[in-house]
Structure formats: C-alpha cells, structure tokens
Amino acid sequence: MSVFDLRLETPRLLLRPTAPEDFEGWAAFMDDAEAARFIGGQQPRAAAWRGFLSMAGAWAMQGFAMFSVIEKSSGRWIGRIGPWVPEGWPGTEVGWGLAREAWGRGYAAEAAAATIDWAFANLGWTEVIHCIDPANRPSQALAARLGSRLRGPGQLPAPFEALPIEIWGQSREEWHARRDGRAMPA
Numbered sequence: 001m002s003v004f005d006l007r008l009e010t011p012r013l014l015l016r017p018t019a020p021e022d023f024e025g026w027a028a029f030m031d032d033a034e035a036a037r038f039i040g041g042q043q044p045r046a047a048a049w050r051g052f053l054s055m056a057g058a059w060a061m062q063g064f065a066m067f068s069v070i071e072k073s074s075g076r077w078i079g080r081i082g083p084w085v086p087e088g089w090p091g092t093e094v095g096w097g098l099a100r101e102a103w104g105r106g107y108a109a110e111a112a113a114a115t116i117d118w119a120f121a122n123l124g125w126t127e128v129i130h131c132i133d134p135a136n137r138p139s140q141a142l143a144a145r146l147g148s149r150l151r152g153p154g155q156l157p158a159p160f161e162a163l164p165i166e167i168w169g170q171s172r173e174e175w176h177a178r179r180d181g182r183a184m185p186a
Contacts, residue, residue, distance in 0.1 A: 003063050008118055010110045015067035015082070018056040022068045025077030026052045029099045038136045039097045040160075055080065064123060066095060069111050071102065078102040082115035083123060088157030090167060091129040094119060096142070108142050116146065117179075120172045129169035131156065143168035147178045 008015040030036050030048035043051065058065035066080040079098035085091075094116050096108050119125050130148055132139045140150075147170050154167035170178075 003059055008067065008114050009072075010114050012072055013107060013111055013114075014070040014072055015111055015114060016070065017059045018052065018065065018068055018080075022077045023049070023052055025099065026080070029079065029097070032100055035097070035100045038133045038139065039095075058084075058086075064119070066097075067111070067115060069098065069102075069107065071107075078107065079111075081108065081111040083119045083125075086157070090131065090154045090156065091169065092119070092123070092125045092127060093129050093131055095130060096139070103138075109145055112142065112146055116175060120175060125172060127169055127171050128175065129167050131165045132168055134164050134166050140166075140168070146170075147175060 004017045004019070006017055027045050027048045030043040030051065031045070033042040036042045040051075055065045062085070064083045066082040066084055068077055069079040069081050070076065071078050077099075079096070079102060081096040081098070082094055084093045084095045094112055096112055098108055116128050119128065128148070129151070130139070130143045130146075131154060132143060148168040149170065151167045151169050154165045155161055156163060156165060176182075
C-alpha cells in the first residue's frame with residue numbers, strides 16, 4: 001500500500017495525504033490574508049504551489065505530513081492538519097490551518113485529535129508540540145482543548161527565526177491518559 005492511499009476518518013471529516021485536486025482549495029486558503037495570518041502570511045498562487053508541493057514531498061520522502069482535510073458532507077478541501085517536522089523544527093509538531101469558512105465548527109479539534117492519535121500510534125513519537133504565534137488566541141485555545149500546555153518561547157529555523165512563537169505540547173503518556181480518562185500524577 002502506498003502512503004498516498006492512507007485515510008483517516010472522523011465523524012465529519014476525511015483526512016488523507018495531499019492530492020492534486022486539493023490545490024485550488026489550498027491556493028484560495030493561502031490567498032486569504034486572515035486565514036494565512038499566522039502560518040507565514042498571504043501568498044500568491046505561485047508561492048502557494050511551492051508550499052503545496054512541499055507538503056506532498058514530505059509525504060513522499062518522510063511518509064507523513066499534514067493531512068488534507070475534506071469535509072464529508074460537501075467533499076470540499078477545507079484545510080490541512082497533522083504531523084509536520086521540517087528540517088530544524090523545534091519538535092514533533094501537529095499543526096493546523098483551516099479555510100475561514102470552516103472556522104468555528106470544531107473541525108480543527110476533531111482532525112487534530114485524530115492525527116495526534118495516528119502520529120503516536122504510527123510514527124513512534126514520544127511528544128507532540130504546536131508552534132503558535134503569541135497573538136494567535138484561537139490556536140492557543142485549541143492547543144489547551146487538546147490537553148497541551150504552554151512550555152514557553154521557541155524558535156523556528158531560518159528563514160523564520162525572527163518570528164515569535166510559543167511552544168505548546170504534551171507527552172504521549174499525557175495524551176493517552178487524557179484520552180483514556182486517567183489522571184496524571186502530579
């Protein structure tokens with residue numbers, strides 16, 4: 001089975017590796033200044049194409065990357081969520097970014113939880129982090145909802161080293177204890 005045949009399903013979403021038919025949604029998402037504000041900023045179509053191919057390339061070369069998020073009810077591409085560890089990254093991240101029309105529906109939490117489960121089960125990760133701009137309150141709230149805690153300031157690799165970020169995260173043990181309803185020792 002090819003990595004590109006991988007599918008995760010949640011009650012409302014299909015999560016799969018990047019596919020050619022996702023590009024129009026991706027390009028529109030990256031052209032939306034508000035949606036792209038905390039993930040590198042608005043990009044013209046040509047720059048969005050390069051980022052899109054980077055995600056597909058990560059799937060091909062690493063065997064993982066952010067999943068394309070497909071809304072089951074409409075079949076629309078609505079974002080990308082999942083594992084992301086480029087060269088020099090501060091840790092094993094599950095990140096997220098949704099098109100604005102998908103905000104406020106709980107899709108990010110639904111998809112992020114499924115991809116964290118998948119990353120811990122399949123990638124051998126011992127922790128998960130989220131690199132979040134200090135001004136990005138919605139992503140901070142999502143990280144907290146997922147059980148992650150603020151670990152402190154972090155730094156991304158060049159050319160993003162000047163961007164302020166906070167590292168939110170949790171261990172695999174903390175994730176599983178929370179998912180199983182168990183309390184963690186203090």
